[in-house]
Amino acid sequence: MSLIRTSGFMAAGMISILAIASSGCIIRTTARPAHATVRVRTNAPPPPQAHATVTVQAQQPQLASGVTVIETSCDPNAPEICNGLDDNCNGLIDEGCGYSSGNIQITLAWNSGADLDLYVTDPNGQTLSYQNTRVGSGGHLDQDARGACNPNQPNNTIENVYWEQPNPPNGVYAVEVHYWAGASCSTRSGVTNMTLSIAVGGQLLGSYSYAISPDQRISIAQFQI
Numbered sequence: 380m381s382l383i384r385t386s387g388f389m390a391a392g393m394i395s396i397l398a399i400a401s402s403g404c405i406i407r408t409t410a411r412p413a414h415a416t417v418r419v420r421t422n423a424p425p426p427p428q429a430h431a432t433v434t435v436q437a438q439q440p441q442l443a444s445g446v447t448v449i450e451t452s453c454d455p456n457a458p459e460i461c462n463g464l465d466d467n468c469n470g471l472i473d474e475g476c477g478y479s480s481g482n483i484q485i486t487l488a489w490n491s492g493a494d495l496d497l498y499v500t501d502p503n504g505q506t507l508s509y510q511n512t513r514v515g516s517g518g519h520l521d522q523d524a525r526g527a528c529n530p531n532q533p534n535n536t537i538e539n540v541y542w543e544q545p546n547p548p549n550g551v552y553a554v555e556v557h558y559w560a561g562a563s564c565s566t567r568s569g570v571t572n573m574t575l576s577i578a579v580g581g582q583l584l585g586s587y588s589y590a591i592s593p594d595q596r597i598s599i600a601q602f603q604i
């Protein structure tokens with residue numbers, strides 16, 4: 380077991396959120412405190428160094444207009460529903476919904492018939508999306524939704540990315556969302572409320588809410604491990 384405490388942005392073992400946000404949750408209205416520290420126990424299987432512990436430090440988020448941080452009320456007895464949030468506060472987003480968690484999980488959910496697309500770029504510069512569902516670092520987009528407005532699938536307003544590798548590469552992960560505007564079946568939904576949640580090492584780093592417009596592409600968050 381090792382304990383790594385870091386303060387520099389590029390230091391190994393640190394995860395920093397450069398998320399766009401103010402606060403909320405059931406919605407706070409003030410910014411997430413800078414330098415909040417969260418301890419994460421990785422759930423990587425042995426060996427080596429099973430159950431290594433790292434300290435995660437969130438830096439001052441970079442805020443963008445219109446984005447809020449969602450803070451779910453933490454109830455371990457709550458039912459986990461398929462909504463892009465960690466309802467039961469166990470660090471896994473939507474477990475049991477047919478898509479996977481891992482040492483990195485990023486889940487997008489929305490509430491209209493629009494076709495939103497999740498993009499996650501790994502530290503190697505490879506981007507996961509519906510067009511490229513696996514990358515060499517172990518990332519996998521295992522839940523794609525509303526492709527060309529397809530309504531015939533479970534959880535058809537949720538997209539999910541996770542890392543199958545127990546030890547994803549260190550570096551910066553960048554998360555973007557695009558509102559596909561290639562057909563009226565998508566754009567007629569107009570401005571759409573979406574939620575993005577990120578978990579690393581079995582710890583929820585944050586959930587973010589944003590109202591996205593047709594054809595908009597937004598960089599929601601970057602984090603570093």
Ligand SMILES: [Ca+2]
Binds near residue numbers: 464465466467468471
């Ligand atoms: Ca959960």
Ligand SMILES: [Ca+2]
Binds near residue numbers: 462465466473474
């Ligand atoms: Ca949930």
Ligand SMILES: [Ca+2]
Binds near residue numbers: 497
């Ligand atoms: Ca989609």
